Amino acid sequence: MKVLIVDDSSDKIRKILNVLIDSGLDEDRDIDVAYCARDAALLLESNDYGLMIIDLYLPIRLSEQPKMDGGAFLLKEIERRESLHRPEHILGLTAHDDAKKEAEPEFNKGLWTIAKISSSSNEWKEVIVEKVRYLIARNASQSQDAAPACDVLFVCALRNPELTQLKLALSSEWEEIALPNDATVYFRSVIEKANGDKFSVIACSSPSMGMTASATLATKASLKFRPKVLAMTGMCAGREKEIELGECLVASKTWDYGSGKFFGQAGNGNARFLASPYQLAVDPVVQTATELVMADRKLLDEIHDRFVGNSPDRRLALKFAPMASGAAVQADSQFFKSIVEHQDRKVVGIDMEAFGICWAARETFEPRPIFLVCKGVSDFANEEKADSIQEYCSFTSACIALEIIKRLPLS
Structure with missing residues (x-):
């Protein structure tokens, strides 16, 4: 276009x-x-x-x-x-x-x-x-007739480390797919469950971070590949004392924390922001599957041990809790306090894309895909960034998302 x-x-x-x-x-x-x-x-x-x-x-x-x-x-x-x-x-x-x-x-x-x-x-x-x-x-x-259908579509915010680690986590065999008049590069693989059943996966990454880029790619790719599940993995910021660095978070609901209205005049310092977020909750089948993975201590330990590289000393853990999304990277120690006080007291994570992915799944054609966001906590939205575990967070979140998807009804 x-x-x-x-x-x-x-x-x-x-x-x-x-x-x-x-x-x-x-x-x-x-x-x-x-x-x-x-x-x-x-x-x-x-x-x-x-x-x-x-x-x-x-x-x-x-x-x-x-x-x-x-x-x-x-x-x-x-x-x-x-x-x-x-x-x-x-x-x-x-x-x-x-x-x-x-x-x-x-x-x-x-x-x-x-x-x-x-x-x-x-x-x-x-x-x-x-x-x-x-x-x-x-x-x-x-042009969707030119694209093969898939069971699961993964959209990552970044090619590296998020898409790179997802490919390592999910399969050793990926086929690169290039579609006419589409600049996005897609990767396809087939995953086999323990019972022998197979399902197809398409993975891709957006050209830049943020809700707009991710939602646009998710919408475009969903219309092309018609997935049963639309998933995002990667990294997010966590709320300190509610979740640890390196732990994974599955979003129970998402919203845009920047949705609302300013009142007053910004020039004299009297402007006041009134949040008015619209929250999207995940399908109950995602919650059930997530809780099964959360309870499987042996599985989480195996995922932790599979990663090759710098990883936290603590054991891998998984939480199911609210995650808010916004248009900018946050590095303010008081930011979570504001979200808790004015939007949702149970929020545990923030990122720049989750709500856009979930909204894209909600707004596409019937049958709409189930949406799932699973991200590893790589920082606490403050000045201290834990860049050293970004690959770990990207890898483990992809592994956990895959295990959740294996427990979803895809037929």
Whole structure:
């Protein structure tokens, strides 16, 4: 899918690019930029774009000053000239109310969207993310016949150490899968249970950390491979005194801890954040399977002993508890206190992706996959990071997730 940005502000273009890249697009392959209406028209003559993001206050030519109706002028040109390929979706961005009012008739005619851009609101970013996610998912759905179905889909936030250790933990035989028009590299293997039953696994990693990237990949891959289980393994931060470094946590429920609303004025220090999270609970069959693995002391010891590398001195343990997700890495010793006091007193872990994975599973087509998030605690969300056990956490969380999945009804 290709996106065209039409804007004469380099600063705004950078902000839009960051949102698109975080949504899973490649800057060099998927995104073109035009600084005026004339340059945009030239690109539209030779390219098909799934999305065009256009500044409404735009110069017609580079040598001219921006005009209030510059964006509307380009839309009229697209309608008038048969040589221009009309983008499938068009999103107008503006900080000017007069430009918005001027362009609304053209946008309403095409059933397109105008979003107000400002430093105090991220609504325009959310509109872009939703449009990109829809287009990626739709394209994936159209090409899903080219992808083999699987029983379990693993999505990791990082290629290394998370995906690397997952592959080591699950199987010694992986087949690399490359699909047409898809930049993601997938790996496929077949796992055999003790009773001889087999199930297929697809594993992949997102291009960057965060809920947006992981949710986009999970949505795209779920539509391609139609898994019965959607799982994520890797690393998370743990709540000190509630869980130890190196222990694994299976999320009993997840939510976005940044979901809510600010009240008051930020400039005078009176701004107050009121959290309003939507929590997603796991399927009861995941809880039952997790509790069976938690009670198997011999199995946990075997997983601990299988890892080759730096590992904690303590025995491997597993907890089933709430995990919150947010948009940034946390290194604040008071952060968990805030989550406990204002959102969920039983929270044990935080990461940057879990809620996005679970939401993707919830929102995909029927039959929806069971979702599972299992992560090893590599730090306490403070200034002291335990980077030395990241590989251990990635390996053991993958092993535990596999054992849980073996106990799920996949037929």
